Amino acid sequence: MTIDLFITCLNDAMFPRTGEATVKLLERLGHEVRFNEAQTCCGQMHFNSGYQEDALRLVRHFVETFRDAEVVVAPSGSCVGMVRDLYPRAAEWAGDEELLAEVNALAPRVFELSEFLVRHLGVEDVGAYYPHRVTYHQTCHAMRILRVGDAPLRLLRNVRGLKLAELPAVEQCCGFGGTFSVKNPETSTAMLADKVQSVLSTRAEACTAGDNSCLMHIGGGLSRLQAGTRTVHLAEILASTEAEVFA
C-alpha cells in the first residue's frame, strides 16, 4: 500500500527520529512510504487556543496537501484527533460547506500509527526487539477521541525483550493540553507531578506513548527531576530490531 506520512510540525522540528522510525517501520512491513513536502501543521494549536480563523488556513492547507492520498498515517494521536474530530467542526463553524465536504471525504482516511497497524493492516507483531522495561501512557486523544483502545498495548506485547509495566491511573491526563500548560502552568504542573509519580512507581526505564506532545511534557518533568526514566515514542520502539536498536 502507498502510505502518505503526516509527520506533524512538532515531530518534524523537534522529534525527527520518530518520523524516521515511522518510515523505517512501515517500509519494513513492505509498504511504500511517501512524504509530501508541502505539509506543515494540522492547526491544532491554533484551533485549541481559540484562533479559529488562523486554524482554518492550516486546515485548508492540510486538505490541499493530502486530498489525493490513499491513506495518511501520523505518529501523533492528538493531530489525527484534530483532523478526524475537529476539522469537521472547524469547517462547520466557519460555514464553509465546500471545505466540510472535503474534510468529510479525507478525515476517515487519516490514521494514528498504532490503530493503522492493528485495525487497518491487522498487524500486531511488527518484529520489533527492545530489551527494556517500559510503561505505556495512554494519551487522552488516542484514548477518548480516536478510541485506539488496546492497539498500542497489543503491539508492545509482541515486542521481543520488552517488559511491559502497568502504569497506575493510566486514564489520567498528563496535564499538557497544548497551551493549557503555559496558560495554567500551576494546574498543569500539579497534574504532571502525579503523572511523573505514577511513571516512576513502575520502575520502568522508559515511558512510551503514541504522541510526542504528551511525551515532551512527561519527559520535561522527568528531566527536571533528573529521574533516570526517559520517554520514547512508540514508533521508535516498534522500529527497533535485534540488528539495530532504534530508540
Next chain:
Amino acid sequence: MSAGGIVPRQSFQEAARVTLANAQMRRNLGHATTTIREKRLRAVSELPNWEELRDEGAALKDHVLANLGDYLLDLEASVKRRGGQVHWARDAAEARGIIADIAASHGAREVIKVKSITTDEIELNAGLAERGIHAIETDLAELIVQLAEDRPSHILVPAIHRNRAEIRELFRRKLGAEGLTDEPKQLAEAARLYLREKFLTTKVAVSGANFAVAESGTVCIVESEGNGRMCLTMPEVLISVMGLEKVLPTWQDMAVFLRLLPRSSTAERMNPYTSFWSGVTPGDGPREFHLVLLDNGRTDVLADEVGRQTLRCIRCSACLNVCPVYERAGGHAYGSVYPGPIGAILTPQLLHLEDKNANTLPWASSLCGACYDACPVKINIPEVLLYLRGKITEEKPLSAEAIAFKTAAWVMSEPHRFEGAIKLARMGQGPLVRNGAIHALPGMLGGWTESRDLPPIAAQSFREWWRKRPAPEMRGTDGDAQTSEGEPIAPQREDGVPL
C-alpha cells in the same frame, strides 16, 4: 450583587493558585474524587444499556430545548390548575425580589432552604438578608459551607474540600456541639438536632428543583438525607425556584432521568429520597406553593446552536469528579456556584461572554475529554470549550499572543516559510540550550519552564533527513534507513544526548 453567585472575582489562574497551594484541600479533593469516580464506574457498568440511556437522555433534553416555550407554558398552566402560583424571573435580581416579597408578605424572619444551587446562583441568601430575613441551609453540606462562611466548591457535595476534622471543629464552634468525634454519624446527629428545631418552627421554605413535569405541574427533588423532604412538607409556604431548562414533558421522561442521575452523581442505583409535589393539597403539606422560573441568561444560551447543549445538564456532577483540572484546582477556582467542566462552559455563557474573569474558564481545561465520556446527557464539553474559546478570542483586541498565533499560522501555511522558521529557531535557541535541554524560556512561554525542561529543536529536521535519503535503489533491500552521512543510526538523539 445583580448577576448573582456566578460572577468570578478572579481569573481561573489566579484563583486556582490558592487551592494548589493548600495541601490539605488538595488531599481532601483528590481522595473524594477518586473514591466517587471508582464508585460511579461500577454503578454505571451494572447497566447493560447505559450508552442507550445516555442517548435517550440527550435526545429528550434536546427535544425539550427545541420546544422549551411550549413546555414551560404547559407547566405554568398545570401548576396553576393545581392551585400553585407561577412567577417568571428574567434575572437574578428579579428572582430575589419575587422570593423576598413572598417571604416578607408572610412576615418571615427566617426561611429554611434545600437544594440550594439555583438559589446560590441568584445569591438569594444575601438578597433575603437585605430584607432582614435569615436563610438557613438544611442540606448537610450546604449547612457546613454556610456555618464556615465559605463558598460551595462542588455541585453535589458543596463541602467536598473539607474533611471530617474540620467539620467537627466547625460544629463545635458554631452549633455549640461539644464532645463530638469525627464519626460521620455523630456529626450528622449534631446537625440533625440543630435542624429539627428549624423544621418545626419555620413557616417559609425555599427549594430548588431537579425536574418539573409539564403535563402534571409536578416538581421533583432527589436527595440523600431526607432533610429535603422535611423542608418540602413541614412549612406553610413553599417557594421553588428552577432554571427554565429543568422542565420535562411527561412522567415517562422522568423515568429516564431518575435512572441517569443517581448513578452519575452519587453512584447509587436509586437515590434514597425522591420527592414530588404538585400545587397544593388541602390538609397535606404547604398551603401555598410558588414556582419561580428563572431565565438569568438561559434563553441566550438556548439561542446559540453550539452552546445550547449546555442546557441539557442535569447537575449530576459526574464531570467534576472525573476532571483532572477540577481535582487539582478545586471548585473555588471556578469562582462560580457552577464549578468544574460544566461551570467552565455554563458560567461564561450565562454571563453572555462579557465577564473578563468568567471568560478565562474555557481555558481551564486540558481537553482530555473525560467529562464528555462521563456526562449522562452527552454534553460535548470539549467541543463547547473550543467553541467558546473561539468566540472570546474573536472579540479580544489584538494581543501579543494573537500576533504570535497569526504569525505562526502565516508561517505554517507555507512549507518553505515553516522550514525557514525551524532553521531560525535552531540558530536562535543556542544560548537557551544547556546539556541538551532548555531549562528556561522567555516571555509567554515561561510558564512551561517553571517546572519542565524542553528538548531543543533537532539538529536535523525530519524533512531535511528525508531529502537526504538515498534513492530507494541505493538503500538495502530491507529498506533500512540510514542517515544521509551513511552512519548507522546509533541509540542516541539527534542532538547528541545519549539515551
